[in-house]
Amino acid sequence: MIRLRDLDDCFEGVIPSIIATVAADGTPNISYLSHVVLVDDAHVAISNQFLAKTAANMRANPQASLLLVSARDGGQYRLDVTWVTSRDEGELFDRVSDQLRASSAQVGLAGVMRLKAVDIFQVNAIVAVASPVETIDTSDVPSTLDLTVLGRAMSAISAQSGTEQALGALLDGCEDLGFSQVVVLLGDNVRRLLTTVASRGYDRSGIGSEIAFDDGLIGIAAGSKRPVKINDMSRVLRMGAAIEATSDSDEDRTRTIVLPSLPDAISQIAMPLLAQGTLRGVLFVESRDRLAFTTTHETALEMMANQCALALALCEALAPEAEPVAASAAHQQRGNRAIQISHHTYDDSVFIDNAYVIKGVAGRLLAYMLDAYISEGRRDFTNREIRLAETLRLPDIKDNLETRLLLLRRRLDEKNLPVRLIHAGRGQVTLAIDGMPVFSHTG
Amino acid sequence: MRLSEEIKRFVVSPVMIIVGTRDGANRPSIGRAVGARIVDDENIELFISAWQWPETTSNLAANGQAAITFSRPADYVSYQLKGAACLRPAEQEDLEQSRRYQAMLYAHFSGLGHPAHLVSPFITERELTVARVFVKEAYVQTPGPKAGTAAGEDVAS
Numbered sequence: 277m278i279r280l281r282d283l284d285d286c287f288e289g290v291i292p293s294i295i296a297t298v299a300a301d302g303t304p305n306i307s308y309l310s311h312v313v314l315v316d317d318a319h320v321a322i323s324n325q326f327l328a329k330t331a332a333n334m335r336a337n338p339q340a341s342l343l344l345v346s347a348r349d350g351g352q353y354r355l356d357v358t359w360v361t362s363r364d365e366g367e368l369f370d371r372v373s374d375q376l377r378a379s380s381a382q383v384g385l386a387g388v389m390r391l392k393a394v395d396i397f398q399v400n401a402i403v404a405v406a407s408p409v410e411t412i413d414t415s416d417v418p419s420t421l422d423l424t425v426l427g428r429a430m431s432a433i434s435a436q437s438g439t440e441q442a443l444g445a446l447l448d449g450c451e452d453l454g455f456s457q458v459v460v461l462l463g464d465n466v467r468r469l470l471t472t473v474a475s476r477g478y479d480r481s482g483i484g485s486e487i488a489f490d491d492g493l494i495g496i497a498a499g500s501k502r503p504v505k506i507n508d509m510s511r512v513l514r515m516g517a518a519i520e521a522t523s524d525s526d527e528d529r530t531r532t533i534v535l536p537s538l539p540d541a542i543s544q545i546a547m548p549l550l551a552q553g554t555l556r557g558v559l560f561v562e563s564r565d566r567l568a569f570t571t572t573h574e575t576a577l578e579m580m581a582n583q584c585a586l587a588l589a590l591c592e593a594l595a596p597e598a599e600p601v602a603a604s605a606a607h608q609q610r611g612n613r614a615i616q617i618s619h620h621t622y623d624d625s626v627f628i629d630n631a632y633v634i635k636g637v638a639g640r641l642l643a644y645m646l647d648a649y650i651s652e653g654r655r656d657f658t659n660r661e662i663r664l665a666e667t668l669r670l671p672d673i674k675d676n677l678e679t680r681l682l683l684l685r686r687r688l689d690e691k692n693l694p695v696r697l698i699h700a701g702r703g704q705v706t707l708a709i710d711g712m713p714v715f716s717h718t719g
Numbered sequence: 720m721r722l723s724e725e726i727k728r729f730v731v732s733p734v735m736i737i738v739g740t741r742d743g744a745n746r747p748s749i750g751r752a753v754g755a756r757i758v759d760d761e762n763i764e765l766f767i768s769a770w771q772w773p774e775t776t777s778n779l780a781a782n783g784q785a786a787i788t789f790s791r792p793a794d795y796v797s798y799q800l801k802g803a804a805c806l807r808p809a810e811q812e813d814l815e816q817s818r819r820y821q822a823m824l825y826a827h828f829s830g831l832g833h834p835a836h837l838v839s840p841f842i843t844e845r846e847l848t849v850a851r852v853f854v855k856e857a858y859v860q861t862p863g864p865k866a867g868t869a870a871g872e873d874v875a876s
Binding site for chain 2: 291294296297298302303304305306307308310328329337339340341342343347349350351352354356405406407408409411412
């Protein structure tokens with residue numbers, strides 16, 4: 277007997293599904309469906325966007341037939357179903373709506389496809405349609421995964437005592453699952469903004485790049501706190517124009533770092549990092565393979581993402597307990613070259629020797645530490661004092677200060693700047709400056 | 720109704736053809752056709768595998784009521800025709816016409832980058848049967864605000 281859960285890849289929206297209904301006078305009607313959603317072992321739902329005739333028929337005669345096609349091998353399945361109800365709110369509606377928004381946004385049609393309702397059907401029978409050929413699964417990705425691989429990744433993430441190591445273990449875990457292009461973004465729930473803090477598998481790391489909540493796949497995952505995925509971008513128009521080579525001079529001009537991106541990605545998934553229901557960030561994974569993210573892979577990534585969210589939360593919680601360090605006795609030898617530092621207060625962007633470094637909260641943090649260095653000669657800072665610093669005035673900074681400091685440290689390293697941050701133990705950082713900083717604040 | 724020239728051209732191009740029917744208890748069923756032919760201004764013929772879609776052909780034999788969608792995979796342009804069908808066995812000429820359609824469809828999908836093994840399960844000429852459909856209604860079904868509106872006719876019937 278075929279079970280609904282065996283038809284996993286029929287629910288990916290890769291090959292369109294079809295619904296047939298019959299009007300009260302016996303006239304049949306056919307409609308294509310963008311998505312059929314697996315609800316539970318006995319129910320499916322369809323997204324009702326343009327289906328006026330189908331909706332009217334179902335109310336007159338709830339018997340319907342669905343034709344689903346496997347995206348892996350082209351196999352066809354006929355579902356005899358009975359319409360149960362229509363919903364325009366609730367968890368299922370929101371989930372389908374978010375997925376639809378994400379699919380549309382990712383192909384440059386944001387706002388075009390708006391969900392009116394989801395129709396829920398009871399499934400009475402599932403029949404495999406006779407095939408003239410033996411169906412062949414030539415997908416590049418196995419539909420199952422080894423639980424021990426996931427177990428190792430979960431253990432590795434929870435074993436880490438530092439933010440950087442926890443993020444590293446998450447990237448390793450994704451790689452062990454077979455995913456080579458991975459981005460982790462830090463979430464700012466107050467400003468509704470995500471910032472790239474770690475990535476792997478791209479020419480440019482994109483550390484420090486930003487995307488707003490509800491913008492694209494990543495932003496929708498953050499805004500909705502739900503995973504969203506696309507498993508076959510070749511089906512629809514792709515946003516080719518968005519992928520252009522960028523240079524450092526573009527960054528200096530626009531004060532914008534470009535998100536890492538795989539130009540020929542076919543599958544993408546964005547997974548919220550949730551700890552105690554609070555969004556801490558988003559894990560984004562993409563692949564050149566079709567159907568890279570089966571339900572099993574999605575579940576594995578979700579477990580790893582949430583494990584990492586807990587690890588990050590614990591790192592933040594423990595960081596302030598670190599004892600303040602005594603001021604470094606021996607000042608590092610430093611060059612005499614002047615380092616031009618400018619801080620633009622309107623967006624907190626910081627430039628070092630005219631090169632754009634970072635803006636926003638991370639920019640304000642950097643400016644704060646450089647100010648203290650110049651005015652007081654201080655190089656060592658603790659998480660605890662940064663949290664208490666009144667000049668920073670940030671309501672949310674205590675929740676993710678460690679991650680912000682890591683992001684800043686990586687960005688400075690990557691830009692190979694004469695100003696660096698050094699991790700000096702839990703909850704402690706040290707400024708390393710090769711030269712004489714000269715600070716200018718502008719509006 | 721008179722079929723527009725645009726619809727006549729469209730239904731014989733490499734488009735996916737879905738046939739909706741219903742049984743005596745008004746339960747719907749879905750099948751596919753492997754090609755179509757324009758008979759005249761009001762009638763078309765569809766080639767259907769009775770082996771793969773037995774409910775479709777038995778429903779058509781019993782009551783003839785049919786809804787047929789023609790949909791172009793490249794851009795989802797779609798039309799739906801509704802009417803009354805009667806069945807006859809396929810002859811050599813029908814088989815040849817269906818094979819031309821099959822070749823065209825494979826080429827079309829190949830041009831879109833879809834591997835043939837995903838298309839083959841849809842395409843069979845086993846127990847090929849011809850459904851002649853007298854078309855009574857035609858609708859635009861391309862996804863979007865015009866979906867479901869009547870498709871234009873060349874001359875009012």
